[in-house]
Amino acid sequence: QQQVKQSPQSLIVQKGGISIINCAYENTAFDYFPWYQQFPGKGPALLIAIRPDVSEKKEGRFTISFNKSAKQFSLHIMDSQPGDSATYFCAAKAAGNKLTFGGGTRVLVKP
Amino acid sequence: KAGVTQTPRYLIKTRGQQVTLSCSPISGHRSVSWYQQTPGQGLQFLFEYFSETQRNKGNFPGRFSGRQFSNSRSEMNVSTLELGDSALYLCASSLDSTNEKLFFGSGTQLSVL
Numbered sequence: 001q002q003q004v005k006q007s008p009q010s011l012i013v014q015k016g017g018i019s020i021i022n023c024a025y026e027n028t029a030f031d032y033f034p035w036y037q038q039f040p041g042k043g044p045a046l047l048i049a050i051r052p053d054v055s056e057k058k059e060g061r062f063t064i065s066f067n068k069s070a071k072q073f074s075l076h077i078m079d080s081q082p083g084d085s086a087t088y089f090c091a092a093k094a095a096g097n098k099l100t101f102g103g104g105t106r107v108l109v110k111p
Numbered sequence: 112k113a114g115v116t117q118t119p120r121y122l123i124k125t126r127g128q129q130v131t132l133s134c135s136p137i138s139g140h141r142s143v144s145w146y147q148q149t150p151g152q153g154l155q156f157l158f159e160y161f162s163e164t165q166r167n168k169g170n171f172p173g174r175f176s177g178r179q180f181s182n183s184r185s186e187m188n189v190s191t192l193e194l195g196d197s198a199l200y201l202c203a204s205s206l207d208s209t210n211e212k213l214f215f216g217s218g219t220q221l222s223v224l
Contacts (some may be wrong), residue, residue, distance in 0.1 A: 032211050043115070043201050043215030044154070089154060096167040097144050097205055097213060101154035 003027075004092050006102025014110050019077040021105045023090035026071065030092035034099070035064065035075050038087045047088070048075070080109045113138065115204050115216035123222045129190040132219045136183050136204030142166075143185040144213065145177060148199040157200075160185055161208040189221075197223045 006023045013019045023033075032051060036044035050057045050064040050073065057064045063076040077084055090102040116135040124130050136143050144167075145157040156169040160179035177187040183204075189196055199220050203213040 034211070034213075036215075041217065043203070043217050045215065046212055049211070091154075093211060097142055097159050097203075097208055097211065098156045098167045098169070099144075099146075099154075099213065100156070103153050 004090060004100050004102040006090050006105060008105060009103065010106040010108070012108045012110060013080045015080060015082060017080050017109075019075075019080050019084070019107050019109070021075045021088055021090065021107075022072065023074065023092075023102050024070075024072045025092050025100075027092070027094060027100075028071070029094040030100075032093040033064070033066065033073050034091050034093070035062075036089045036091060036101075038089065038104075044089060077107070080107075082109045082111050085109045115202055115214055117200075117202050117216035117219050119219060120217070121220045121222075123224060124192050125224050126192055126194060128192050129188060130192060130221060131186055131188045132200055132202075132221075134185045134187075134202030134204075134216060136185070136202075137214055140204035140206055140214070141183050142205045142208045142210070143179055143183065144203045144205075145185070145187050146201045146203065146215075147171075148201055148218070149197075154201070157187065159208065166208050192223045194223050197221060 034049035035047045037047045038044040061078045066073045091099040142161045144159040159167040179185045199218040201218045203215045
């Protein structure tokens with residue numbers, strides 16, 4: 001099945017805190033796992049991505065952790081800022097450029 | 112470098128009509144994908160075009176179609192519109208069909224009345 005399940009649907013974090021979003025997948029043919037950030041009125045923007053042969057990838061305040069055996073991956077936003085308030089989507093890709101997206105997580109960072 | 116441009120930004124149609132949406136990819140990008148975004152179903156893949164050929168297709172009825180021109184610009188068409196077709200339609204471009212970095216436009220918000 002081509003599903004990607006994302007949780008939580010929404011979260012509230014204080015400025016400076018850590019936001020954690022989790023995703024799980026079933027299809028072992030997925031070989032690329034990006035995270036996208038979307039602001040209201042805008043299209044999704046690529047934030048960070050990982051391949052299944054790597055367990056962790058960090059770019060600035062954003063870190064992806066990947067657990068291939070559990071078929072799970074997560075996004076950690078360290079030192080969350082009000083400007084990080086957005087909807088975050090995990091996704092997975094098999095052949096071609098067809099992305100299967102998770103349902104999205106609305107993150108609100110309180111000052 | 113200009114981003115992905117989608118026109119029009121907003122569109123209102125009535126049931127039974129048809130609609131054509133346009134997408135201009137980033138200069139040099141040859142692959143264009145289309146996605147539908149709704150509050151209920153989230154982001155769903157419609158189709159991908161590369162070198163004027165459809166490479167992948169999602170699980171949408173035949174009323175949804177698309178094409179790509181020699182300059183990589185793409186259009187998607189929805190015929191016999193239904194209320195459930197109301198959505199944000201997003202276009203994404205990438206260098207080619209093997210390059211995974213997708214750059215999305217701001218979308219066309221379609222409302223079907």
